[in-house]
Amino acid sequence: xxxxxxxxxxxxxxxxxxxxxxxxxxxxxxxxxxxxxxxxxxxxxxxxxxxxxxxxxxxxxxxxxxxxxxxxxxxxxxxxxxxxxxxxxxxxxxxxxxxxxxxxxxxxxxxxxxxxxxxxxxxxxxxxxxxxxxxxxxxxxxxxxxxxxxxxxxxxxxxxxxxxxxxxxxxxxxxxxxxxxxxxx
Amino acid sequence: xxxxxxxxxxxxxxxxxxxxxxxxxxxxxxxxxxxxxxxxxxxxxxxxxxxxxxxxxxxxxxxxxxxxxxxxxxxxxxxxxxxxxxxxxxxxxxxxxxxxxxxxxxxxxxxxxxxxxxxxxxxxxxxxxxxxxxxxxxxxxxxxxxxxxxxxxxxxxxxxxxxxxxxxxxxxxxxxxxxxxxxxxxxxxxxxxxxxxxxxxxxxxxxxxxxxxxxxxxxxxxxxxxxxxxxxxxxxxxxxxxxxxxxxxxxxxxxxxxxxxxxxxxxxxxxxxx
Numbered sequence: 001x002x003x004x005x006x007x008x009x010x011x012x013x014x015x016x017x018x019x020x021x022x023x024x025x026x027x028x029x030x031x032x033x034x035x036x037x038x039x040x041x042x043x044x045x046x047x048x049x050x051x052x053x054x055x056x057x058x059x060x061x062x063x064x065x066x067x068x069x070x071x072x073x074x075x076x077x078x079x080x081x082x083x084x085x086x087x088x089x090x091x092x093x094x095x096x097x098x099x100x101x102x103x104x105x106x107x108x109x110x111x112x113x114x115x116x117x118x119x120x121x122x123x124x125x126x127x128x129x130x131x132x133x134x135x136x137x138x139x140x141x142x143x144x145x146x147x148x149x150x151x152x153x154x155x156x157x158x159x160x161x162x163x164x165x166x167x168x169x170x171x172x173x174x175x176x177x178x179x180x181x182x183x184x185x
Numbered sequence: 186x187x188x189x190x191x192x193x194x195x196x197x198x199x200x201x202x203x204x205x206x207x208x209x210x211x212x213x214x215x216x217x218x219x220x221x222x223x224x225x226x227x228x229x230x231x232x233x234x235x236x237x238x239x240x241x242x243x244x245x246x247x248x249x250x251x252x253x254x255x256x257x258x259x260x261x262x263x264x265x266x267x268x269x270x271x272x273x274x275x276x277x278x279x280x281x282x283x284x285x286x287x288x289x290x291x292x293x294x295x296x297x298x299x300x301x302x303x304x305x306x307x308x309x310x311x312x313x314x315x316x317x318x319x320x321x322x323x324x325x326x327x328x329x330x331x332x333x334x335x336x337x338x339x340x341x342x343x344x345x346x347x348x349x350x351x352x353x354x355x356x357x358x359x360x361x362x363x364x365x366x367x368x369x370x371x372x373x374x375x376x377x378x379x380x381x382x383x384x385x386x387x388x389x390x391x392x393x394x395x396x397x398x399x400x401x402x403x404x405x406x407x408x409x410x411x412x413x414x415x416x417x418x419x420x421x422x423x424x425x426x427x428x429x430x431x432x433x434x435x436x437x438x439x440x441x442x443x444x445x446x447x448x449x450x451x452x453x454x455x456x457x458x459x
Binding site: 013026027029030033034037039041042045051054055058059062063066082104129144147148151170171172173176177179180183184 | 200201204205229232233236237239241242243245246248249250253255256257258259260261413
């Protein structure tokens with residue numbers, strides 16, 4: 001199960017720093033940042049498709065984490081809570097971005113590149129998987145990153161992204177086919 | 186097409202569920218039978234499963250710079266919240282009071298309309314009659330107090346410049362006919378003044394009752410504006426006392442009275458707690 005990969009990555013021993021940071025200890029919070037920064041940055045970069053945007057979003061995520069930390073009840077692992085918060089920050093940022101971004105997302109839906117037998121899109125050239133992911137249409141990219149990279153379930157993705165579980169499955173399959181085409185070239 | 190019952194198109198349709206592991210037993214058997222015979226579909230499944238595995242094993246990315254500095258700068262200087270606004274006491278106002286206020290405003294507006302329409306019609310009728318005969322007419326008996334003909338023709342009633350809206354002096358009124366109109370106090374400025382006075386009085390009663398339902402700052406603004414309008418009315422009346430025939434001053438007074446009625450109506454219909 002892909003979700004199991006999360007468990008392997010979860011750093012242990014956060015609880016003391018979480019408690020201190022929740023009480024306003026910035027040094028403890030910096031330690032939490034150092035522990036989780038790369039993972040959060042990876043999530044933000046892959047979901048946004050841009051390293052620059054990923055850095056901005058990572059900062060937003062940790063500022064938001066600092067604000068929300070007093071509300072963390074420890075019902076789940078801190079890393080799980082943090083990554084869910086990160087996903088929400090990324091998705092909310094997307095929602096508040098300009099019309100151009102939303103138009104791009106809308107245009108994803110009926111993309112002809114969906115066809116298995118069809119040719120790979122011309123703008124996708126030979127590249128490694130990370131680069132290929134960044135070139136995916138936004139909707140397909142988000143679902144692929146959340147499911148295949150981060151290990152979220154379709155039901156969770158549906159709730160986070162405001163789509164149906166079936167829509168999440170369809171976007172995931174579409175993303176995998178597009179990646180295959182891109183990587184074959 | 187292969188020797189198995191499943192076509193490649195059917196396989197493609199079943200592929201997402203196959204990869205998710207959500208196919209039922211018999212369908213899964215058909216797919217696997219197809220995969221054993223079809224190179225194209227077997228290659229597709231292999232590639233997609235590899236992508237899944239590679240994606241799950243992707244290494245973490247590393248930011249090009251240390252982002253902590255920017256984060257720390259933002260959390261060290263938190264946004265200072267605005268001074269908390271004192272909780273406004275919740276005042277519950279019965280719905281009937283709002284409805285009653287609205288009904289009163291409508292009724293006063295209706296009264297104004299009716300009276301001013303009659304007044305206007307009466308003035309126009311007399312204006313036509315006087316204009317054609319050129320004779321001085323006796324005031325119509327409307328039950329209103331009548332002045333002596335001498336006084337009426339030479340001196341307007343006090344406040345007589347408070348003409349009705351829409352009767353702000355045609356060229357005919359500025360001529361000889363106007364002199365005759367001035368002699369009709371029951372339908373002229375005096376009655377319009379009475380109409381305004383009656384409506385303003387009713388609206389003021391509503392507004393004073395509603396003061397407790399409105400925000401104190403709103404009440405202060407309303408009172409301030411009423412004072413300004415009252416001052417304008419007083420000035421117009423004083424000026425008209427010196428120049429009773431001035432249509433300009435008459436119009437100004439009418440507009441000031443209109444403003445007062447409008448403001449009072451607005452205040453009477455304001456939602457509670459505003």
